Amino acid sequence: MTFAWYSHLKNLNDKPWWIAALFSWGIALFEYLLQVPANRIGNTELDLGQLKILQEVITLAVFVPFVVFYMDQPLKLDYLWAALCILGAVYFVFRT
Structure with missing residues (x-):
């Protein structure tokens, strides 16, 4: 997308x-x-919450290279912070 x-x-x-x-x-x-x-x-x-978080992880993993390499935008530290927030979401959604 x-x-x-x-x-x-x-x-x-x-x-x-x-x-x-x-x-x-x-x-x-x-x-x-x-x-x-x-x-x-x-x-x-997977349950619905897990599917959604997985989609967000994939989206960010695709978005950052797309922005940097295709759209010629600079890599920003904010992308790292966003990735860390999503990593936290992955932990909470997938923990048993």
Whole structure:
């Protein structure tokens, strides 16, 4: 979803918003075709809170390299703090 949500800011910046929306929706549809079955399969082993935290971990793991390498933004210390907060969330959600 990171690419669908943010890539148009770099690739389609000179296009009308509705073209960017169609472009992003096309990418998002493909990603949803993968995400929905993955959640249904994952729900057989994990509860809903665990699935959500896992999604956030994956999102941050994808977002930081995307921002730094694709969008050419500087790496910020705030990303480390965000990762530590999510690590804490992982601990609390997955502890037994």
